[in-house]
Amino acid sequence: MTSRNRCPPWDVSAFLTQTLCLEAATVRLEIWDTAGQEKYHSVCHLYYRGAHAALLVYDITSKETLSRAKLWLQELEKEFLHDEIVIALVGNKTDLMAEREVTTEEGEEFAKSKNLLYMETSAKSNYHVSEVFTAVAQELVAREGEKAAVQRPAPTDLQEPRGSGPRCCQL
Numbered sequence: 152m153t154s155r156n157r158c159p160p161w162d163v164s165a166f167l168t169q170t171l172c173l174e175a176a177t178v179r180l181e182i183w184d185t186a187g188q189e190k191y192h193s194v195c196h197l198y199y200r201g202a203h204a205a206l207l208v209y210d211i212t213s214k215e216t217l218s219r220a221k222l223w224l225q226e227l228e229k230e231f232l233h234d235e236i237v238i239a240l241v242g243n244k245t246d247l248m249a250e251r252e253v254t255t256e257e258g259e260e261f262a263k264s265k266n267l268l269y270m271e272t273s274a275k276s277n278y279h280v281s282e283v284f285t286a287v288a289q290e291l292v293a294r295e296g297e298k299a300a301v302q303r304p305a306p307t308d309l310q311e312p313r314g315s316g317p318r319c320c321q322l
């Protein structure tokens with residue numbers, strides 16, 4: 152198999168990295184921007200397999216893009232277990248408020264029903280863009296913390312069983 156056959160075409164995605172210094176941890180994000188178009192559907196799972204987070208970005212001036220984001224969510228639900236991945240729903244193009252077709256409430260309610268983070272952005276005016284990545288990174292760190300707490304034995308598990316007596320023998 153040639154590498155061209157093995158890998159999707161290069162225009163399917165763009166890649167960049169970003170390091171975020173949060174209070175609790177430093178998080179290095181490897182960000183893949185996959186093409187949302189239908190024709191790339193069959194190959195895009197190659198990019199998000201093994202991902203820790205996903206941003207589903209739709210255009211607030213187009214209801215149809217929210218419907219497509221919902222379809223992408225179904226794809227993610229096939230690939231990942233519940234809560235295995237942090238997913239944020241992002242309503243983009245807030246600079247085009249006058250052309251809005253999807254209300255904030257609609258986006259927010261859908262996100263809430265699916266346990267997704269929700270934010271609105273404008274890539275054009277750089278509104279809330281970095282905040283999306285920070286929110287996702289914070290959620291990742293928080294979930295890691297919760298997982299570690301579950302795995303750590305509770306203090307009561309470390310105590311001596313009742314009635315087992317002192318550990319040292321008295322002479």
Ligand SMILES: Nc1nc2c(ncn2[C@@H]2O[C@H](COP(=O)(O)OP(=O)(O)OP(=O)(O)O)[C@@H](O)[C@H]2O)c(=O)[nH]1
Pocket residue numbers: 185186187188243244245246247272273274275276
């Ligand atoms: N007004 C406005 N235009 C935007 C904004 N973000 C992107 N655009 C424009 O919307 C169009 C589509 O942007 P893309 O970044 O190609 O969108 P995409 O969802 O990545 O597209 P695919 O890669 O095909 O999935 C371009 O013409 C952008 O300039 C925004 O926040 N405001």
